Amino acid sequence: METDSRKGAQANCYRLILPKTKEEIPDIFIRRLDAHRTATEVLIPPMLPPETNVDFIKRMAAVKANAEPHVIVLPKSDQEGDAEFASRMDVAKNCPGIVFPRGKSETADQFKQRMAQQAKSKQSILPRAVDESDKGFKKRIETQFLCAFSIHPFDPKRENEEQYVEVRLKAHRELPMNPIEPGEMDILKKFEFEMKKEAAYDVDASALNKKLEEEKAAKEAAMAAEEEARARAESAAEREERQKVNAAAEAAALEEKPDERDEQEKKVKELMARRKAEAEEKARLEEEDKARHKSFDEEAVNITTIGFMPLKRLLMERGVPKEAVFSCPNKVALRDVAAKFNCKLVFTEGPVDIS
Numbered sequence: 001m002e003t004d005s006r007k008g009a010q011a012n013c014y015r016l017i018l019p020k021t022k023e024e025i026p027d028i029f030i031r032r033l034d035a036h037r038t039a040t041e042v043l044i045p046p047m048l049p050p051e052t053n054v055d056f057i058k059r060m061a062a063v064k065a066n067a068e069p070h071v072i073v074l075p076k077s078d079q080e081g082d083a084e085f086a087s088r089m090d091v092a093k094n095c096p097g098i099v100f101p102r103g104k105s106e107t108a109d110q111f112k113q114r115m116a117q118q119a120k121s122k123q124s125i126l127p128r129a130v131d132e133s134d135k136g137f138k139k140r141i142e143t144q145f146l147c148a149f150s151i152h153p154f155d156p157k158r159e160n161e162e163q164y165v166e167v168r169l170k171a172h173r174e175l176p177m178n179p180i181e182p183g184e185m186d187i188l189k190k191f192e193f194e195m196k197k198e199a200a201y202d203v204d205a206s207a208l209n210k211k212l213e214e215e216k217a218a219k220e221a222a223m224a225a226e227e228e229a230r231a232r233a234e235s236a237a238e239r240e241e242r243q244k245v246n247a248a249a250e251a252a253a254l255e256e257k258p259d260e261r262d263e264q265e266k267k268v269k270e271l272m273a274r275r276k277a278e279a280e281e282k283a284r285l286e287e288e289d290k291a292r293h294k295s296f297d298e299e300a301v302n303i304t305t306i307g308f309m310p311l312k313r314l315l316m317e318r319g320v321p322k323e324a325v326f327s328c329p330n331k332v333a334l335r336d337v338a339a340k341f342n343c344k345l346v347f348t349e350g351p352v353d354i355s
Helices: 002-010 026-038 053-065 082-092 108-118 134-146 161-174 185-254 258-294 308-317 322-326 331-340
Strands: 299-302 345-348
Touching: 002 026, 026 053, 053 082, 082 108, 108 134, 134 161, 161 185, 185 258, 308 322, 308 331, 322 331, 331 345
Parallel strands: 299 345
Antiparallel strands: none
């Protein structure tokens, strides 16, 4: 009867349904067949020690809840406690990749950190390797959600700790669409060279930015002082001119010459109108000059080929605040900041040349 039930379920499934094992009681076997009928494209391992019946039921619930096809939910491992297994099943219900059990080299806290990051990542996060440092492990699981491929843990046979943490993990962050193996030096050497060159430029850029800011502040102060002096001079000349005109008008009034008085009033009005027109024209020219200095032509940028630091520099040159630029962890974030500040940059994508 159990064989017939399995064959009946197999007729509607795309993956092999494994036969009943010695550890499975009839009720557990029926639950596995029911999970196969719901998840027709999933391979379901039978109950294996140290799983209990309760553990297996939780695993079948995770299989039925996961809408992603072909995702295997792995049985409970010897390293997992009940709470750790339950937390893994909660993550497995929504994760499109395999959620690995607690590894032999993982502490309870490290497993908890990995589950928290696995909930954010669409790719499987591999457990901590035997010789992987705490720093490298933490940086790897935090970088995984950016990448389209699972990041290989530290491999002491093909790389050292510095190459792993300072070069390969940074390369994964900057090249999220490229699968990079430990010791893949054709990519890593080129990336390390570019990283050192950009780091050296970053130091010079900071000093240059500071110097430019100081020069800009001094120039603005000088311009403000010059403008204030010019305004005072113009006010004094205008006041003097007005006094002369008023004196002439008063003298003409005393002489009771209506025609001359009208002529003087006309001159005063013409003078005031000319002064006002000159001030408006000057303000208009200053606004146009400021607008010319702030405008930029639209520029196309290939986000695949441009370096991280050159893209930073380009955004700062186009008016993006330094704090916003240096808070970005990668080029994708810089592209979003450029759109926010309307830098007139059109981002394109192209193949990466690693030769």
